[in-house]
Amino acid sequence: MALLCASLIWTTFLIYDVRRRLNPPSERHQLGLLYHNIPALLLLTTTLIAKSAKDTALVWFVALMVFRYWRTLTNIWFWFQYELVVTSYARYTGADCTIIVPTVGTAGNGAFDEMVAAILINCPARLIFSTNSASAKKQVEDRLSAIQADVEAGTSVYQKKHRLDAMVKLITVILVINASVSNKRAQVVHAFSCVETDILVMVDDTAVWQPRFLQASLPAFQSQNVGFVGTRKWVNRRTHPRDPTAPLIAGLWKQYVAGFWNTIGALYLVRHNFEIRATNSADGGVFCVSGRSSLIRTNIVKDKGFTKAFLNEYVLRFGTTFPGWGPVTADDDNFITRWVINHGYDVKIQSSKDATITTTLGTYPLKFPDQCKRWSRTTFRQNPIALFVDRTVWSKWPLTVWTTLFPWLYNAALIWDGLAVYTLACTYTYAQSSHRVAMLCSLVAFIWLTKLVKTIPWFWEYPMDFLLYFVVPAYPAFAYWHSLLKLYTAFTFWDLAWSGRKLK
Numbered sequence: 001m002a003l004l005c006a007s008l009i010w011t012t013f014l015i016y017d018v019r020r021r022l023n024p025p026s027e028r029h030q031l032g033l034l035y036h037n038i039p040a041l042l043l044l045t046t047t048l049i050a051k052s053a054k055d056t057a058l059v060w061f062v063a064l065m066v067f068r069y070w071r072t073l074t075n076i077w078f079w080f081q082y083e084l085v086v087t088s089y090a091r092y093t094g095a096d097c098t099i100i101v102p103t104v105g106t107a108g109n110g111a112f113d114e115m116v117a118a119i120l121i122n123c124p125a126r127l128i129f130s131t132n133s134a135s136a137k138k139q140v141e142d143r144l145s146a147i148q149a150d151v152e153a154g155t156s157v158y159q160k161k162h163r164l165d166a167m168v169k170l171i172t173v174i175l176v177i178n179a180s181v182s183n184k185r186a187q188v189v190h191a192f193s194c195v196e197t198d199i200l201v202m203v204d205d206t207a208v209w210q211p212r213f214l215q216a217s218l219p220a221f222q223s224q225n226v227g228f229v230g231t232r233k234w235v236n237r238r239t240h241p242r243d244p245t246a247p248l249i250a251g252l253w254k255q256y257v258a259g260f261w262n263t264i265g266a267l268y269l270v271r272h273n274f275e276i277r278a279t280n281s282a283d284g285g286v287f288c289v290s291g292r293s294s295l296i297r298t299n300i301v302k303d304k305g306f307t308k309a310f311l312n313e314y315v316l317r318f319g320t321t322f323p324g325w326g327p328v329t330a331d332d333d334n335f336i337t338r339w340v341i342n343h344g345y346d347v348k349i350q351s352s353k354d355a356t357i358t359t360t361l362g363t364y365p366l367k368f369p370d371q372c373k374r375w376s377r378t379t380f381r382q383n384p385i386a387l388f389v390d391r392t393v394w395s396k397w398p399l400t401v402w403t404t405l406f407p408w409l410y411n412a413a414l415i416w417d418g419l420a421v422y423t424l425a426c427t428y429t430y431a432q433s434s435h436r437v438a439m440l441c442s443l444v445a446f447i448w449l450t451k452l453v454k455t456i457p458w459f460w461e462y463p464m465d466f467l468l469y470f471v472v473p474a475y476p477a478f479a480y481w482h483s484l485l486k487l488y489t490a491f492t493f494w495d496l497a498w499s500g501r502k503l504k
Contacts, residue, residue, distance in 0.1 A: 007040035018395050023344060025395060033395060039402065057426040064423055068416055071403040072453055075278035082281035084352050085219045092218045094123040098195045098298070101129050102179075102187035103205040105136030106143050111206045111236075111360060116147045117158035118209040120172055125197050129176045130187040137178040144174060162211050184291075185332050189307055200298045207292045207357040208236075216354035217295055227297050227345025228337065230289035232273055232356040235266035237462060238363070260474050263465045265362025267455050267475065268372075273351065274454040275404060280349040285393070285400025287408065288382070289347060291333030293357040296340070306339060315381050315494065325494045330374055334382040342392050369485075373495075376486050379408050380493035414483035417447050451476055 014033045018024055042063075050059040099119055106112045119127055131137040150156035154167045179190035188202060199221065201214075210216070213231070220229040240258040242251045272290070279285040300306060313335055317324030328335075340347060362368045383405050386393050393401055424430055424443055433439060452459070452470070459466035469475045 001044060004037065004040040004044050007037045011036050014391065014394050017391055029395065032398070035398065036394065036401070055428040057423055058429055061420070061423040061427055064416075064420055068420065069450065071407060072450060074282070074399070074403055075274070076453065078282040079274060079278040082277050082351065084350060085222060085348060087219045087222050090215075090218065092199055092221050094214045094218075095125050096197050097124040097199045097201050097214060097218075097295075098126045098128065098197045099124050099201045099203055100188055100191045100195070101127070101203050101205050102132075102184045102191075103129055103136060103140065104132050104182060105139040107139060109205060111208055112143065113147050113150075113156070114158040114161075114208045115203070115205060116144065117151050117156045118211070118213070119203070120148070120151050120170055121158070121164065121168065121211050122209060122214045124172055124201070124214065126173045126175065126194070128191045128194050129174075130191040131176065131178050132182040132187060133180065134178055137176055140176050144176070148174075158208070164211060183329050185310055185329060188332070189311060192301060192307070195298055195302070198298055199295055200301060201293065201295050202291060203357075204292045204359065206359050208359070209293065210354050210356050210358075212354040213293075213357070216352055217350045220348040220350050221295070221297070223346070223348075225346045226348045227300055227343075228289055228340040228347045229295040230276060230286060230347065230349045231293055231295075232349075232351045232353075233269040233290060233292060234356050234358045235262070235269055235362070236358050236360045237266065237465075238262050238360070256468065259465070260469055261362040261366060261368055263362065263458070263462075263469050264475065264478055265360075265368050266458050268361065268375075269359075270458045271454040273457070276349050277351045279397070279400040279404055280347070282403070283397045283399045284346055284348075285397030285404070286337065286347050286349060287400070287404045288334045289337050289349075291336075292359055294333065294336070296336065297345075300340060300343070300345070301336075309339070310335060315385075315496075325496055328381070328496055330496060331378045331382055334378060338382070338386055338390055338392075341396055342390050372482065372485060373489055374497070376482075376489040377493045377495060380490050383409055412483035412486050413451075414480040417480075420447065448473070448476060451479060 011033050014036070015030050018030055018033065024030070046059065046063040050056045050063075053059045101115075101119075103109075103112075116127075129137075129140050131140060147156065148170060151159065151168050152170055154165050159165060159168075175194055177191060177194070179187040181187065192200075199218070203209075217229055217231055220226055238258075240255045240262070242255045244251070246254065276286045276289075279287070301310075310332070311327060313328040313331070314324040314326030315328060316322065317326065337347065361371070387401070387405055393405060421440065421443060424439065430436055430439055455470075455475075459470065
């Protein structure tokens with residue numbers, strides 16, 4: 001009852017809050033915020049039923065399963081309802097786009113040549129590299145002439161991989177500027193003054209586009225309400241030959257571990273593809289538009305208020321009373337996503353093969369666990385800001401609030417799966433059954449199979465990975481390890497380190 005009262009107070013505040021905004025929604029939409037009381041009502045109902053039920057544990061088991069999997073079913077439904085924006089008349093083309101690539105240089109970046117070639121093939125008006133040092137600037141400049149020559153001749157690795165052997169006439173103007181700082185946000189802002197087109201595309205220096213990437217992504221801007229566009233992500237599957245100098249067992253184990261981490265990195269992004277496609281189809285929501293490659297209207301980022309806020313974001317800052325932590329250098333894509341919707345724009349996800357970027361994750365030796373820490377800390381920093389500081393999501397993306405933004409704060413597979421097994425074992429139904437082992441095995445099998453829902457695209461593409469890392473329960477084991485990592489990062493969210501990229 002206390003939770004329901006708190007929920008009613010909160011939704012009443014949300015109605016008051018949305019009414020005083022610059023462009024408040026209709027009265028009907030405002031009253032629709034009362035639907036956010038449904039979770040509290042369901043919990044109260046479950047509690048009352050459990051008090052009078054003969055098998056109390058069974059009531060809680062059923063409630064737990066519904067609570068755990070209703071959003072999975074909801075997201076599956078909306079995943080299938082998704083519609084890609086396709087148009088016969090292009091409002092924008094590559095000539096309307098400027099690309100900004102913040103980079104720390106070409107050293108150790110095996111994807112750099114392909115990344116550049118892919119951008120040039122897409123024919124944007126301008127390509128700007130914003131480096132962190134004079135050394136990185138020279139590295140980029142030294143590589144560019146060779147890449148351009150290969151692309152023009154049709155002999156680049158990228159063109160051969162995609163069977164684009166024809167010679168290309170390059171029309172893109174390329175600039176290399178030095179921001180003199182190892183800070184992605186500052187490097188991007190440093191390049192804003194060089195942007196003169198309507199659309200700005202921010203790209204990581206390891207993100208490789210498809211040959212028709214811009215053509216497939218830009219139709220999302222047909223609607224003037226759309227200010228920010230995200231795309232589909234994929235991971236480069238790396239082969240891991242066995243070291244012939246190592247003993248047989250040790251060599252096979254090292255090969256297996258290297259392949260495992262590459263697969264885990266891939267599944268991380270594949271799961272994100274599922275989430276953002278489903279939520280964007282449901283109510284236009286996303287948890288975040290990935291910074292690996294995103295398209296935004298230039299007038300949004302050219303706003304002085306944006307630049308100032310972007311470079312001076314703090315976590316838990318309360319005036320002069322508590323300075324908080326910051327300025328935040330990570331979480332740039334989350335910040336932009338929140339800024340866009342807070343200023344009245346919509347977000348659209350273009351999820352198609354042509355609108356796909358390919359990157360590399362889960363390489364061995366490892367930096368992926370450190371990246372997981374950074375991403376998890378981002379969730380604990382940014383989701384509460386979106387929910388309780390900005391509050392735009394409650395009225396703009398009401399379903400996304402309950403299928404993604406809240407669940408990502410408390411969703412730890414180890415805890416919820418463990419509770420499901422324990423609660424079932426406490427029921428009279430289980431205690432009186434003559435098939436208790438079968439009941440437990442069925443529950444465990446169901447839980448195990450649900451972990452396939454978001455990962456099917458990768459395992460469909462690479463069935464051997466399914467046998468090696470899912471049938472052999474390496475991936476489910478990682479999911480439980482990640483639960484412990486989430487608990488750790490929940491209490492270290494203030495750590496702003498760019499984990500996974502060690503720079504001075």
